[in-house]
Amino acid sequence: MQMIIVDDEAHWVDNLSMHKPWDTLGIEQVHRAYSAHEALQIIETQPIDIVISDIIMPEMTGIELIERIRVYDKKIKCIFLSGHSDFEFTKKAVQHQAVDYLLKPPTDDELFGAVKAAIEQLNQEWEQISSMDRTQQTLRENLPLLRGQLLLDALRGQRLSADEWNRRLENYSLPFHEGDGAMMLIRLEEEFGQFKNNGQQLLEYAILNMAEEIFGEYMEVWGVKEEHGYLVxxxxxKGVAPAKGKDTILEKLALKLQYKVKQFLKGSLSIVMTEWFAFPEKLADKYRQASAYFRQIVGDERDFVMRVDDLEQRVSNGPLDALYMPPSLMNLLEAGRWEAAEEKLISVCAELDDRWSDSWEHCMEAGFSITSSFTYLAHRNGNTLEKILGDDMDMLQSGEAFTSISKLRKWSLGVLEKLKEDTSNDIKDIRSSYVTKLQDYVEKNLHNDVSLRALADHVNLHPTHLSKIYKIETGEGISDYVFRLRMERASHKLMTTDKKVYEISMEIGYLDPAYFIKVFKRQFGVTPQEYRDRSDSHNRVL
Incomplete structure (x- = not known):
């Protein structure tokens, strides 16, 4: 569970959040807010369960805070603190279902007792919500969506254990099992373009139904639309597959589907089929192979049924480390950190020279990523890249900017300078300078105290004011930025260094390695060691 402590007196917030063993109650994270407005910003972005708030605060009282919270979240539990025993406040607290009303300073027994009561109420409510009957009803109502999402996740490479696969397949009433499977990718051709804005979803649903009808005599069918627009x-x-002729039957049925769609829906399909493979372990690999096969078919060829041949397996030499090391180029450009952005571009080109001098693909990868960041910044500032670049746009449109590392270096640094000139007025904005100073400080002091109070002291602003400025400029809260940077640093260090987990934990500001492991697992779904092992395994495969 997560809790937030709200008080305009910083010493109360810091003392209660940092010097109490909240983890013994099952509280995983304690957020700090020095005003009701800042608390609302945190509650908007964090899954807060419990609020401990002062009653008397400037701008907005604790009662007004809970009234705002209740507009969009009825389940958050509130505990009020006050330096005065006021009947009217107590009455209003009761009206808003406050768990308790404690006088300052509360004893540890009083405070922990109130939080325990809040946790018990939350557990009872969520146990009722998650009851078996209600869960089964919700499952039935959302079964098609859940089935589709399970297949999409598997196509994207999500790994599940055999037991988890069996559990999901059984829960979703999917008659699939470990063993041979085959896949088809279906592309709707241009005749169906007229339905893009009206009826496209119904059309795709009709094609999936026709496929289930045609293939269903022999096979179980599980279909979904994937992110690139293909139907999968x-x-x-069903039962025992024929010893011979499996491929022939599959191709015959695919041709029948193509014919029936053209006959009744008046449109063409192009179909790529895989060979039979081991389900579920080879599912993602075969999906990538079939997708690549579609991309390799050039020209105007359409209305075909093709089987995926054994494509030449190309082993990647590895990713561009400097390109993806946090902070990203896009984040640096957003913050107006031009010197850091220039250093980023120089380091990317240096790595290309050092490690990938004979790889045009790596140069192209870097070029596309850099261009994407440049374009985003131009559009974000209400401009176009073409207008900013002038003649330099020709090199981009022709692809000449990416033909060599030296050309990429010269072109990208030149574009960076033009972007800097174009946004010079924004850089002079005082809010941007505060954000830049804050981000520089956080990046260099992630292992130290980077709480809102410490950052506010560093830039000589009130915490509430700094929080507002940062939110306006970046679109995210300061705590979100610090957390994101910590997770990015952690994942990068796990993939690129041999440092122990506890060493990485200390370097990114988590003094308790156990807490870091818990937070990391909540973010990525695996422990840091599992994340590292998975990365090592992936690199060995490549």
Missing amino acids: LLMQY
Whole structure:
């Protein structure tokens, strides 16, 4: 569970949040807010369960805070602190279902007792919500969506254990099992373009239904639309598959589907089929192979049914480390940190020279990523890249900017200078300078105290004012930025260094390695060691 402590007196917030063993109650994270407005910003972005708030605060009282919270979250539990025993405040606190009303300074027994009561109420409510009957009803109502999402996640490479696969398949009433499977990727051709703005979803649903009808005599069928617009069909034979002719039957049924769609829906399909493979372990690999096969078919070829041949396996030499090391180029440009952005570009080109001098693909990868960041910044500032670049746009449109590392270096640094000139007025804005100073400080002191109070002291602003400025300039809260940077640093260090988990924990500001492991797992779904092992395994495969 997560809790937030709200008080305009910083010593109360810091003392209660940092010097109490909240973890013994099951509180995983304690947020700090020095005003009701700052608390609302945190509650908007964090899954807060419990609020401990002062009653008397400037700008907005604790009662007004809970009234605002109740507009969009009825389940958050509130505990009020006050230096005065006021009947009217107590009455209003009761009206808003406050768990308790404690006088300052509360004893540890009083405070922990109130939080325990809040936790018990939350557990009872969520146990009722998650009851078996209600869960089963919700599952039935959302079954098509859940089935589709499970297949999409598997296509994208999400790994599940055999037991988890069996559990999901059984819960979702999917008659699939470990064993041979085949896949089809279906592309709707241009005749269906007229339905893009009206009826496209119904059309795709009709095609999936026709596929289930045609293939269903022999096979179980599981279909979904994936992110690139293809319809994906996964199939397994019902019962015992024929010893011979499996591929012939599959191709015959694919041709029948193509014919029936043209006959009744008046449009063409192009279909790519995989060979039979081991489901579920090879599912993601075969999906990538089939997608690549579609991309390799050039020209105007359409209305085909093709089987994926064994494509030449190309082993990647690895990713561009400097390009993806946090902070990203886009983040640096957003913050107006031009010197750091220039250093980023120089380091990317230096790595290309050092490690990938004979790889045009790596140069192209860097070029596309850099261009994407440049374009985003131009559009964010209400401009276009073409207008800013002038003649330099020709090199981008022709692809000449990416043909060599030296050209990429010269072109990208030149564009950076033009972007800097174009946004010079924004850089002079005092809010941007505060954000830049804050981010520089956080990046260099992530292992130290980077709480809102410490950052506010560093830039000589009130915490509430700094929080507002940062939110306006970047679109995210300061705590979100610090947390994101910590997770990015952690994942990068896990993939690129041999440092122990506890060493990485200390370097990114988590003094308790156990807490760091818990936070990391909540963010990525695996422990830091599992994340490292998975990365090592992936690199070995590549």
